[in-house]
Amino acid sequence: MPGIDECLLETMRLPGARGAALVDWTSGLALGTVGDPPGGDHETAAAETAELARLAAEQHAFGPGDDAGPADPPVEDVILSNRDSYHVLRFVPTSFDSSVVLYLWLGRSEGNLALARIRLGEMAERLVLA
Amino acid sequence: MTVVGTTPPPRLPVRHRTAAGERAPGGLSPMLTRLAHERATGVLVREHGTLHLAEGRVVHAESPLAPGLDVLLTAHGALDPDTWRAAQDSADGGRLLHRGLTPGALEVAQVSALYDAAYFALAPSGTPGRFRYGRAHWLASVRPVPVAGLERETLRRRALLHRIWPDPATDGARLVRADPAAAPAVPSRQAAVLARVDGVRRAADIARELGRPAFHTLVHIRRLAAAGLVSPQTPPVGDHPPPDFADPCIALLKRVRDALEAL
DSSP: OOOHHHHHHHHTTSTTEEEEEEEETTTOOEEEEEEOOGGGOHHHHHHHHHHHHHHHHHOGGGSOOGGGOOOSSSOOEEEEEOSSEEEEEEEEOOSSSOOEEEEEEEETTTOOHHHHHHHHHHHHHHHHOO | OOOOOOOOOOOOOOOOHHHHHHHOGGGSOHHHHHHHHTTOOEEEEETTEEEEEETTEEEEEEOTTSOOHHHHHHTTTSSOHHHHHHHHHHTOGGGGGGGTOOHHHHHHHHHHHHHHHHHHHTSOOSSOOEEEEOOOOTTTTTOOEEHHHHHHHHHHHHHHHHHHOSOGGGGTSOEEEOOOTTOOOOOHHHHHHHTTOSSSOOHHHHHHHHTOOHHHHHHHHHHHHHTTSEEEOOOOTTSOOOOOOSOHHHHHHHHHHHHHHHO
């Protein structure tokens, strides 16, 4: 069972991984960072990641259907792509009140988005669930 | 032809606030910066909270305005109160891990609680800080944080609150609901805060009841205030006004006084 740094280093082993971070999406705090930050600065990148995560988590339209019952967080992940890279945000469910996402910046030509999404989900669970 | 010109007076030096902030991000507490340089171990007691240092890095923080790590972990059943007490009494952080809490979860909770309490501990204060050299805190090994990073984050947090809604009155005052005719939809985390606004509770009370970091609650309340759903109760005569954390002028004056007293 890993701590924050081990989890981020494991994330960086994914093919095409450029940088990763654990970000609190309410405050914009980077709880841990590894590799290169998109935009050149980890703290700014964390604040911008937090803003994207918050928008996704707080909109009613993006949550599960009413039959599925309330979920916290209501969103599993956010995937954003551009010409040369992917940005993948995975919401981390914790047994206490927190608002944390695992963030991965992935090179588009070397990265495998489907694999990265699955592995991020597994790592988010292993980070906080016993 | 003679030109009689008077030399213009030299320009007064102007301290540009943002440039100064970038140049010296460690300006929040000169004493803390000095302690970081000398790699001190002990406890820094300030007016609104306490910072625990080990070898110049901040390893734990507490504030009466922020729920402690124990509250964050026990409020939602991540940890039972007896396990916390046993770990605290034996000063053994490892005991927390044997009861279903992963190292990752403990680190997330500890760092959240640390930055949260430090935000208040580093607020402008009316009295100078006192440092007591001593042994490291029992949770010192969980996830130490460098002083410069902590001060930068605290400044960023002040700016974040100011950007959401510039009036700091809701941070410390009793809160009342505004209930406008056409209320906007409120996201669930803000709704949990709004449901506890009753004219008596303050932000710190709501954070403790929800088992949620106090700064998160301040963020939610400022968003609710910006939406016109929550407002600070005007204090009755005799009630002390809430501590003013965000006014940069007062903050600057208090820092100057702290620095003079620390000489």
